[in-house]
Amino acid sequence: MPKVKITDTILRDAHQSLIATRMRTEDMLPICEKLDRVGYWSLEVWGGATFDACVRFLKEDPWERLRQLRKALPNTQLQMLLRGQNLLGYRHYADDVVREFVARAADNGMDIFRIFDAMNDLRNIRVSIETVKQSGKHAQGAICYTTSPIHTLDRFVQLGKDLQEMGCDSVAIKDMAGLLTPNVTAQLVSALVSELEIPVFTHSHATAGLADMCHYKAVENGAAGFDTAISSFSGGTSHPPTESMVAAFRDTEYDSGLDLPLLQEVGFYFREIRKKYHQFESEFTGLDTRVQVNQVPGGMISNLSNQLKEQGALTRMNEVLEEIPRVRKELGYPPLVTPTSQIVGSQAVMNVLGGKRYATITNEVKHYLQGRYGQALGEISPQVQHMAIGNEEVIKCRPADLIPPEMEKLRKEIGPLAKSEEDVLTYAMFPELGRDFLQQREDGKLIPEPLEPPNVNNANGHKAATEFN
Amino acid sequence: MPKVKITDTILRDAHQSLIATRMRTEDMLPICEKLDRVGYWSLEVWGGATFDACVRFLKEDPWERLRQLRKALPNTQLQMLLRGQNLLGYRHYADDVVREFVARAADNGMDIFRIFDAMNDLRNIRVSIETVKQSGKHAQGAICYTTSPIHTLDRFVQLGKDLQEMGCDSVAIKDMAGLLTPNVTAQLVSALVSELEIPVFTHSHATAGLADMCHYKAVENGAAGFDTAISSFSGGTSHPPTESMVAAFRDTEYDSGLDLPLLQEVGFYFREIRKKYHQFESEFTGLDTRVQVNQVPGGMISNLSNQLKEQGALTRMNEVLEEIPRVRKELGYPPLVTPTSQIVGSQAVMNVLGGKRYATITNEVKHYLQGRYGQALGEISPQVQHMAIGNEEVIKCRPADLIPPEMEKLRKEIGPLAKSEEDVLTYAMFPELGRDFLQQREDGKLIPEPLEPPNVNNANGHKAATEFN
Ligand SMILES: [Co+2]
Ligand SMILES: [Co+2]
Structure with missing residues (x-):
């Protein structure tokens, strides 16, 4: 079975x-x-x-x-x-x-x-x-x-x-x-x-x-x-x-x-x-079927909404939601997941708020169009590619083929703060954060962020439906 | 299609x-x-x-x-x-x-x-x-x-x-x-x-x-x-x-x-x-798969838990949950829904708290065993039936066959408080409540229960996962 x-x-x-x-x-x-x-x-x-x-x-x-x-x-x-x-x-x-x-x-x-x-x-x-x-x-x-x-x-x-x-x-x-x-x-x-x-x-x-x-x-x-x-x-x-x-x-x-x-x-x-x-807890983690209509993941929408709010442009959300599929198409239809969701989302925000599409282009989109994230399954818009990187060469090989070995360099950089290969890798993952962490550990100063005290228990226990059918 | x-x-x-x-x-x-x-x-x-x-x-x-x-x-x-x-x-x-x-x-x-x-x-x-x-x-x-x-x-x-x-x-x-x-x-x-x-x-x-x-x-x-x-x-x-x-x-x-x-x-x-x-809102309305294990509906469990709490016997819950299937079997396996859920649940509580099963028998169980709710699909335990109603006759006919017409009587009882047949029926459904309601309406004193002010908005809007995969 x-x-x-x-x-x-x-x-x-x-x-x-x-x-x-x-x-x-x-x-x-x-x-x-x-x-x-x-x-x-x-x-x-x-x-x-x-x-x-x-x-x-x-x-x-x-x-x-x-x-x-x-x-x-x-x-x-x-x-x-x-x-x-x-x-x-x-x-x-x-x-x-x-x-x-x-x-x-x-x-x-x-x-x-x-x-x-x-x-x-x-x-x-x-x-x-x-x-x-x-x-x-x-x-x-x-x-x-x-x-x-x-x-x-x-x-x-x-x-x-x-x-x-x-x-x-x-x-x-x-x-x-x-x-x-x-x-x-x-x-x-x-x-x-x-x-x-x-x-x-x-x-x-x-x-x-x-x-x-x-x-x-x-x-x-x-x-x-x-x-x-x-x-x-x-x-x-x-x-x-x-x-x-x-x-x-x-x-x-x-x-x-x-x-x-x-x-x-x-x-x-x-x-x-x-x-x-x-x-x-967040109000953005509940059931939301909108992704089934606009194909934009909920996690992206909440990030975008924060981004727009910071710029006082929350009212432009619908335009951004309409811009996302266009940007995504021009980038060759990447799946929207970390980090492509941010790449597409931020560019879509710029395209809307900038008045003119691709008036400003993020560095991530430039890297993307240089082939530094790999190859999209779909076709890249030649116009957008040209606007972003002009006649720069596009990487055709596997991006990591261009990266020389780096463990030795990482070991040296982090030095004695690393007590193990694992520590070196922690540093490799998050250079600044990782170094801070290892330094704090060295100093005996690893202090987790505080948790707020529990909410006053307002559960009542008497309000369940007494009748069910 | x-x-x-x-x-x-x-x-x-x-x-x-x-x-x-x-x-x-x-x-x-x-x-x-x-x-x-x-x-x-x-x-x-x-x-x-x-x-x-x-x-x-x-x-x-x-x-x-x-x-x-x-x-x-x-x-x-x-x-x-x-x-x-x-x-x-x-x-x-x-x-x-x-x-x-x-x-x-x-x-x-x-x-x-x-x-x-x-x-x-x-x-x-x-x-x-x-x-x-x-x-x-x-x-x-x-x-x-x-x-x-x-x-x-x-x-x-x-x-x-x-x-x-x-x-x-x-x-x-x-x-x-x-x-x-x-x-x-x-x-x-x-x-x-x-x-x-x-x-x-x-x-x-x-x-x-x-x-x-x-x-x-x-x-x-x-x-x-x-x-x-x-x-x-x-x-x-x-x-x-x-x-x-x-x-x-x-x-x-x-x-x-x-x-x-x-x-x-x-x-x-x-x-x-x-x-x-x-x-x-209640803590008892969330997802709970226990009904799939013990077959006792969640709504019943929350009612029972209140009942037991009032009697300072919340610790006996597991015994009650084990007693319910027994009572249900003895009553001929009624589905558990209003009102049979209460009938079975209350008797199960009594059977557990009373020390001896059926030492006390609720009026509802007696009526049930007299056939006043209709006929169970399963077989009734003759022992339990005898304990509950002795040699009293059991109704074999449709219970309502024994109820004479009552609209006229209801109309008279409620009198001029009813302004329509609908009012009479409201009274019929809930004799006390319905009369109170109609009286309050007559007196211009229909006052809905108060609603508590809205909770302070503690939604934050910034805590959604920034990464999703
Ligand atoms: Co229902
Ligand atoms: Co996942």
Whole structure:
């Protein structure tokens, strides 16, 4: 019987999506004994934002978190999200850094590496995949899902085949924006499953309220598993509730076999934990189906709304929302995900506020059009390219081919502040932040940002409907 | 193409489930113009709790609400939930009251009557169905869904056939507790659709987070439509979000055809409205999958928890949860819905707190065992029956057969306080409350319960995840 495999994102994407990635290790460890007994396929525990938040706000060593979780979860596979050649940082790294990073992550306990490139330029994830395989770990190639005239079923299937060819142990469809519908998921998964020999997983945010139905259809069409978030950190910009998905498949041929009563205990645990982080709750994390109409991810809209507010131009939002698809088309239809979402979004804001389109062009768009992020799947507008970079040469090779080895240089730069290769990599990911962190540690001055006191309990307990029908 | 038919419960079940049925007509009317343009199959606007809340708390004439909604929604079918021979009250009424009530509701603008009996004793809904048909309106027979050894697929199909035979224009599966799973829904709907000629609808609460998947599978298996709630009043003990369900079926053969951007505007409208009622929010209305494990509806658990708290016995909750299935079995496996949920729940509490089972027996259980609510589908425990009512005779006929006509008596009792037949019926539904209401109206002293001032806006708008993947 093909038991469905469930990855709970509670320790990474769920709190990243709902409370700005602020959950602390001290709130994870007490529940690990139970999490470890649930029977998950994996727990997602690491990614760019968790690494960043650890160093920036929580003053935790992210590597130490990984080691602690590894120890506390001896029976469960740990999973991370890796941005290919970007690793967990915001630029392309030299291959030696990528190799070192993956090897260190594997060594510290990571089992499954979900690897993606924001452009779906698979050259940018080749070295990561190779190194994961060399480390004897599970390499999962992720396809960023998006919609556009060129993002056909065939294109996605071709990406899946390429990932398989590159040695991936599985493929994930990564729907960061909640664009998938159940029907499209069924077609996409079915096509991938019939063309691939490796298992297919789905990752879809519940932003538009469709992800649970998408997962259901995915499994019916041959998907091996999908991502969830424990109920108290589920829904909206996070993931469908683990308990519900487990209940949905109970007593069917796809039964996950996970322990539902135990999951319910985990859910109640995190419900209490969430209260501790109330200052990070946002009105932008709830259910919002607008992405299904305008194809602009909710996370982007909230960023744009802040950007516009700062410039006193919130009333121009609709124009920006109309400009985004145009910019995206001119840039060759990149999927909208970090960092392409910012690249497209900021340029769209400039195009609207500047009065004339591309009167000002961001550096990121220039780099993008120089090919420094990789190659877009669609055609780049020659006019826009010319406006941005004139006759400058465009990089045709894999961007990292132009980056000489840099581990040695990084080691030297950070010097004795780094006590380990992991420290060097922390510095590599976030040069300023990482150095500050290591310096603070050296000085014994790692002070996490303060948490506001809990809200006065205004729960009443007497207002539930007394009648239900 | 079989367009899926959507009923939005925002004006009845959604606010009943989430804010104790407190939404006022003044907050409904301003959005009716938009609601009316959406293209719904129907809007559910009336039911027992709305009627009760109007009279008890809001000091609104529920009939006047109906007339106002009718006027404001000229292009949309209005739907109500009717408890068969109980109408919207808490006892069985004589047939002449049932006939008058249904006729008045039809006359005041009701189009679709969803009619159920808590015991699934169809004798209790016969007169309602007949009268709806005589009024030229749509009679929808509802089957209360529950699980038990005797609630087999065949039993449900038989109920559906009986409802068709009785003249129903459609059948609804009514899953008030969120017990359905997608797989069971598929089987149940498929069986009903293949055996019936009338359309099948589904009503399932999102309590366990499964209702959207259930509806999806229902439609795939031939259901004509289902119930939703606009996003800002969706989820948890309410219904799946309308916008999401519309998006789920867009561009498929089941496309609802509803206007999604317009629905999004409606959603934002009600998001603001909901803030006005914050004092009625409850911690018991969120997602909770426990019903999928212990089969006890969430609404019942919150009632029980209040009951136990008052008696300082909250620690006995688990015993009560284990006692409920036993009591339910001894009573012949009634579905747990108002009023059977209270009947079973209160007796279970007594059985646990009393030390000895059935040492004390509630009057409701006695009436139940006398057959005054109708006939259970399962076998009644003879021991329990004997303990409760000794050798008293058990009613075998339809309970209402023993009730003589009572409209005339009601008219006399309420006298000149009633200015219309509708007033008499308001009094009939809630003798004390209704009289008070009519008296207050007479005295010009209808004062709605006060609403607490809005919460200080602690939304921050800056905390959304800046990174999403
Ligand atoms: Co309901
Ligand atoms: Co994600």
